[in-house]
Amino acid sequence: MAQIIDIVLLVFLCTVAVATVRMRDLFGIAMLFGIFSLLSASVFVVLDAGDVAMTEAAVGAGLTTILMLSTLAATGSRAHPRAVRWKLPLFVVTVTGAALVYATTDMPRFGDPNAPVQTHPVAKHYIETSQEETGIPNMVTPLLASYRGFDTLGETAVVFTAGIGVLALIGRRRKKDGTPVDENHGEDIRAEHHAVVRVVGKILIPAILLYACYIQAHGDFGPGGGFQAGVVFASGLMLYLLLFGVAAAARVAPFAVLERLIALGLLLYGGIGVLNMMLGGNFLDYRTLAENAKDGLHYGIILIELGVGITVAAVVTTLVFAFADHLQRGPVHRQD
């Protein structure tokens, strides 16, 4: 029965991929990307990867679509038709595809107990002893935050760097003395057209933000954690921006605050590590945080997850806000 769902989802995925390649209208393609992400999220749910599914649905289907649409609004929405040389690319794609399909024959079957990932001693250790060692029911969370805390610190730093990069490229316009330009002229002229969505948005946004906090706090017990909570929180703010305009959104989450939150989250994560060293342990050894080692581990994981959540939410919100702000300053140069 589950196989039928797999097959249907994969057929949909292939169909959407082919449709994306064949389409010329870039707005349509942006929408198809969103559909593709939502389908991928469903595949992740079928594979029991709730954490990944949540992120994929929020980022892939929500935020990326918005970013692509704002880019299109700034550049133009149709691909320029041009004479395509197709013989060489087709050859390359066919050969590469055939090689990839051939390579899959060497991969272990899905769920094979003898696959390297199952037999590796580290995996066995995580599965068999992580419950006892940490006392956290959701195995993903201690893996991500404690056993592999360095990796996650690195990932958070990547998100942080991406945020800084976007701010550097299209960040808020400033006057020469460094103060942000007043953007009060940005009241949306289409405001009166948005009555219905605004009322519904006012009901939905608090629920979305509350759900984000739930995911943040619930990471120890079920799918969730900082990354998921961050993107869900950011999509709530993004909805607010879409419904009420840049000026209103900038009053809710001012750039100056967002900029500092981006750094604060990473600082919290790294700071916990330094605190551990000052308390006599290794970097990111949370057991030093409390008398009881397990309690310390829990405090540490909750705090660093909070750091991840703050940085991710702030970076993603900044991304969307910066794009919207950039658009409102005027289109760059329209090509259509």
Added chain:
Amino acid sequence: MEAALDVLSWVLLLVGGSVAVISGVGLLRLPDLYTRLHAASMLDSLGALCVFLGLALQAESVAVGIKLLLAPAFLLLTTATAAHVLSKSARRAGLEPLEDTAAAPDAPGGKD
């Protein structure tokens, strides 16, 4: 009691499933965006609502049941709004609804 719940749940699931099929047919056969949107949003609201209610009657615990009731509540809000926004944007983009649906070239039973 148990049997009555089961029957009710089956009825709801079957109604939901039929609505899904009907709106699928409608999506393919109706002539313009507005009528197709009507078909599609029937699935989103009525179809999903029936299926969720049918599942909620089979929930093994109150917590699961509440989740199964919250999901359609949000769906009702969002899908109706989405349909409204879609049709409104189409209208503002200048797409006129078909006045005489029978005159559409590919209408079922229309003159082709």
